[in-house]
Every structure is written in structure tokens, then in C-alpha cells.
Amino acid sequence: MQIGIIGTGLIGASIGLRLHSHGEKGMSVIGYDVSRDNLNLALKINAIDSVAESIDVVVKNSKIVIIAAPILDVKDIFEAINESILTNHIANLVITDTSSSKSKIIDWANSILSKDTFFIGGHPMAGSTEVGPNYSDGSIFEDSRWVITPTKNTPQHAIETILSLIEAMGAEPMFMDADExxxxxxxxxxxxxxxxxxxxxxxxxxxxxxxxxxxxxxxxxxxxxxxxxxxxxxxxxxxxxxxxxxxxxxxxxxxxxxxxxxxxxxxxxxxxxxxxxxxxxxxxxxxxxxxxxxxxxxxxxxxxxxxxxxxxxxxxxxxxxxxxxxxxxx
Known part of the structure; x- marks a missing residue:
């Protein structure tokens, strides 16, 4: 199975490092970032296995896509993901994010993403004031809470997919309403x-x-x-x-x-x-x-x-x- 990470800064690279040490056997990670420096460093420290030249490449080659990009970039990322989904006739893609605001993110997801794409908002309650993959740490999520905000229409298999991801991070899932x-x-x-x-x-x-x-x-x-x-x-x-x-x-x-x-x-x-x-x-x-x-x-x-x-x-x-x-x- 391949997991895609869009945004290879502190959080995205930390997720990649943790997936390599605690993820499923045979799993690989593909990464994309607008910052070539972040992307190259993430590859160098083994946070990702391969570099994607575009969001389309990530989407076409992943079962799960994790968006770990700046909050205000997420809307444009959703649009790029959805364009790839429609162009390549992709179904059942599971998407999550790590943004610290959730209601606005979910509004964007609902208005942009195709119906047969499953987005579950996420927020790991861990981090640092530092930025960039050079500060990444695969243990940063251990014993922390990881909020997820599925809606009443989210299928159980998509929820289970994200719960497995959180378990691999060493975190404790916490279900919440986005507004709450x-x-x-x-x-x-x-x-x-x-x-x-x-x-x-x-x-x-x-x-x-x-x-x-x-x-x-x-x-x-x-x-x-x-x-x-x-x-x-x-x-x-x-x-x-x-x-x-x-x-x-x-x-x-x-x-x-x-x-x-x-x-x-x-x-x-x-x-x-x-x-x-x-x-x-x-x-x-x-x-x-x-x-x-x-x-x-x-x-x-x-x-x-x-x-x-x-x-x-x-x-x-x-x-x-x-x-x-x-x-x-x-």
C-alpha cells in the first residue's frame, strides 16, 4: 500500500518517519511539497520513499492521502486532488488532514471533493513552534490525542482506515464535531x-x-x-x-x-x-x-x-x- 503526504514540513515529515518505523509491512510513502528543499530533505531523512512532481502523481499512486500543508492552502489542494480524481476516474480515495481548524476545512471538502471520495478531518494535538522537516520527529505523536471529525455520512471503512493510521502514530483517537x-x-x-x-x-x-x-x-x-x-x-x-x-x-x-x-x-x-x-x-x-x-x-x-x-x-x-x-x- 502507498500513502501520499502533501506537505513535508515538520508534521508531514514526522508522519512519514513514523510510518516507516511503525507502518504496515511493505508500505511506501510518496511525498509532494511546493518547497523543493522540504521535499528533498524529507527524502534524505527517509520520511518519504519517493518524490512526486505534482499532486496528481500523489493521488494516482496512493490509497490514502494526508494533507499536512498550511491551512489556507488546503482549498487549492482539494481542487487539485479532485481534478486528478475526475481525470483518472479514481474512486474510494481516503483523505485526511492535520489542520488545527476543522469547520472551514470540512466546508471546503464538502463543496469540492467528489461524492465517492472520503474525507475525514484530523488534528494531531502535537507539534512545535519550529518548522521544516529538519525538526521532524517520528515520536512526536506518541501518547497524544489525535482528533478526527467524521460526519454522519462517513463510511465506517474510511473511519477504520484513519484509525489504523492514528494507531500507527502511537496516538489516541478522539472523535469530535468540527464546530466543537x-x-x-x-x-x-x-x-x-x-x-x-x-x-x-x-x-x-x-x-x-x-x-x-x-x-x-x-x-x-x-x-x-x-x-x-x-x-x-x-x-x-x-x-x-x-x-x-x-x-x-x-x-x-x-x-x-x-x-x-x-x-x-x-x-x-x-x-x-x-x-x-x-x-x-x-x-x-x-x-x-x-x-x-x-x-x-x-x-x-x-x-x-x-x-x-x-x-x-x-x-x-x-x-x-x-x-x-x-x-x-x-
């Missing part, structure tokens, strides 16, 4: 991207940036890391999911306003301390594996339960307030 996916990803990925860009801009545009940049260490670098995202990718994300991003940005601003009020309220130091403590505990639970509704209420290995933490918090709060009161009386 875009809303949630906006909250935990897309909005934080633009929030971190804003944080970096806040510091960079300060008149004190020369001094700030010398003081900035791991905390600031970590909090602004996503500013290193490829600008084209960030632009495409907003173009295809701006309504949801705007919604989560508004909610983020509301949370900042709440924290601002807590910070300003000198009469409610207890409220600030309890809020910080509660978020600290929830973050520890999240890091320890509390994900999903069925797990959040469980007692986890490395985190105290809420009752124990309340007692701890009470003692910490008392000590903190007593120290503040003592210092104020000096």
Missing part, C-alpha cells in the same frame, strides 16, 4: 497563541525593553514561547477560526479584570490568596493527569484532595496574613 473542536481548540491553543504574542509585544514595545530583555529569564520565555510560532500559521489560524478566538479572548480579558480587582482590593487579601491557591491545586491536578470529566473528580497520586488542601491553605493563609499584619505594625 474549533471552539475548544481556540480556548487551549489558538487564543493562548495570540495572548502570548500580546504579552511579548507589551514588553518589547516598552521604553525599558533594553533592560527588560536582559532580566527576562525562563519564566518570561516560557510564558511567551508561542510568539515563536510561524507567522503564516498564526495568520491562517485566525483566518479560519477568528470567531472562536475572539470569544475566548473576551473571556480571557474578563479573567484578567477579575484578577486585577483582586490585586487592587487591599481589604480582601484572603480572596486573592484563596484564588491563587485554588488555581495552583487545579493546575497540579491537571499536570497529574486530571483530564476529561470522568477524571477530574478523582483522587490523584501526587496531589492532595481538596479537603486536605483547604486545611493546608487555611494554615498558609493565617501565617501570611499574620506576617503582613506584623510588618504593617513595625
Amino acid at each position: 473542536h474549533d471552539s475548544y481548540v481556540a480556548g487551549i491553543s489558538h487564543m493562548p497563541l495570540f495572548a502570548q504574542i500580546a504579552l511579548f509585544a507589551l514588553a518589547k514595545q516598552s521604553n525599558a525593553w533594553a533592560e527588560l530583555s536582559m532580566l527576562a529569564s525562563s519564566g518570561f520565555k516560557s510564558a511567551s514561547r508561542l510568539t515563536g510560532t510561524n507567522p503564516s500559521l498564526a495568520f491562517d489560524i485566525n483566518e479560519t477560526n477568528h470567531v472562536n478566538i475572539d470569544h475566548w479572548l473576551e473571556r480571557y480579558i474578563e479573567e484578567l479584570q477579575k484578577i486585577k480587582l483582586l490585586l487592587q482590593d487591599s481589604e480582601n487579601k484572603e480572596g486573592l490568596f484563596k484564588f491563587i491557591g485554588a488555581m495552583h491545586l487545579d493546575y497540579l491536578k491537571f499536570l497529574d493527569g486530571a483530564v476529561g470529566r470522568e477524571h477530574w473528580g478523582e483522587q490523584l497520586t501526587n496531589v492532595p484532595d481538596y479537603n486536605a488542601f483547604d486545611l493546608l491553605m487555611g494554615g498558609m493563609l493565617t501565617d501570611k496574613l499574620n506576617k503582613i499584619d506584623f510588618d504593617n505594625r513595625k
Whole structure:
């Protein structure tokens, strides 16, 4: 069986590497990319077995086509794929993608692709701010979630094909509605991207940036890391999911306003301390594996339960307030 990869950057090349180490025996990978440098490097590192000179060559020679290209390029890729399908009388081709926005992609697929072509939207929840096949890693998907967004009309055999691909990647499939996916990803990925860009801009545009940049260490670098995202990718994300991003940005601003009020309220130091403590505990639970509704209420290995933490918090709060009161009386 031959699998085609359109787009041999970080994600596409990583998929190719993983297919070579964990794919079906006898399987081969053909790749296409508008960047000849990416394509040649993907071939050199054995992410692909052969180079296609066009999308038509990929489609004619593949049972599965994986689109790992920039989001705004996907519409044109669908049109090229469909032209090849019609010209070569191809049926039952299974197509998936790796874009981080899904609703717009599915709209394009439904309006462009032939009826006997099966597209299942995909989004591996793994990646890097780096770009290009030189940063590819066949293990990048291990133990991560890989969202797929089949519709009610998607045949089971096409779903099983993509599930087998995800299994080969070492990832865990997660079925979602496309609109639901875009809303949630906006909250935990897309909005934080633009929030971190804003944080970096806040510091960079300060008149004190020369001094700030010398003081900035791991905390600031970590909090602004996503500013290193490829600008084209960030632009495409907003173009295809701006309504949801705007919604989560508004909610983020509301949370900042709440924290601002807590910070300003000198009469409610207890409220600030309890809020910080509660978020600290929830973050520890999240890091320890509390994900999903069925797990959040469980007692986890490395985190105290809420009752124990309340007692701890009470003692910490008392000590903190007593120290503040003592210092104020000096």
C-alpha cells in the first residue's frame, strides 16, 4: 500500500518517519511539497520513499492521502486532488488532514471533493513552534490525542482506515464535531497563541525593553514561547477560526479584570490568596493527569484532595496574613 503526504514540513515529515518505523509491512510513502528543499530533505531523512512532481502523481499512486500543508492552502489542494480524481476516474480515495481548524476545512471538502471520495478531518494535538522537516520527529505523536471529525455520512471503512493510521502514530483517537473542536481548540491553543504574542509585544514595545530583555529569564520565555510560532500559521489560524478566538479572548480579558480587582482590593487579601491557591491545586491536578470529566473528580497520586488542601491553605493563609499584619505594625 502507498500513502501520499502533501506537505513535508515538520508534521508531514514526522508522519512519514513514523510510518516507516511503525507502518504496515511493505508500505511506501510518496511525498509532494511546493518547497523543493522540504521535499528533498524529507527524502534524505527517509520520511518519504519517493518524490512526486505534482499532486496528481500523489493521488494516482496512493490509497490514502494526508494533507499536512498550511491551512489556507488546503482549498487549492482539494481542487487539485479532485481534478486528478475526475481525470483518472479514481474512486474510494481516503483523505485526511492535520489542520488545527476543522469547520472551514470540512466546508471546503464538502463543496469540492467528489461524492465517492472520503474525507475525514484530523488534528494531531502535537507539534512545535519550529518548522521544516529538519525538526521532524517520528515520536512526536506518541501518547497524544489525535482528533478526527467524521460526519454522519462517513463510511465506517474510511473511519477504520484513519484509525489504523492514528494507531500507527502511537496516538489516541478522539472523535469530535468540527464546530466543537474549533471552539475548544481556540480556548487551549489558538487564543493562548495570540495572548502570548500580546504579552511579548507589551514588553518589547516598552521604553525599558533594553533592560527588560536582559532580566527576562525562563519564566518570561516560557510564558511567551508561542510568539515563536510561524507567522503564516498564526495568520491562517485566525483566518479560519477568528470567531472562536475572539470569544475566548473576551473571556480571557474578563479573567484578567477579575484578577486585577483582586490585586487592587487591599481589604480582601484572603480572596486573592484563596484564588491563587485554588488555581495552583487545579493546575497540579491537571499536570497529574486530571483530564476529561470522568477524571477530574478523582483522587490523584501526587496531589492532595481538596479537603486536605483547604486545611493546608487555611494554615498558609493565617501565617501570611499574620506576617503582613506584623510588618504593617513595625
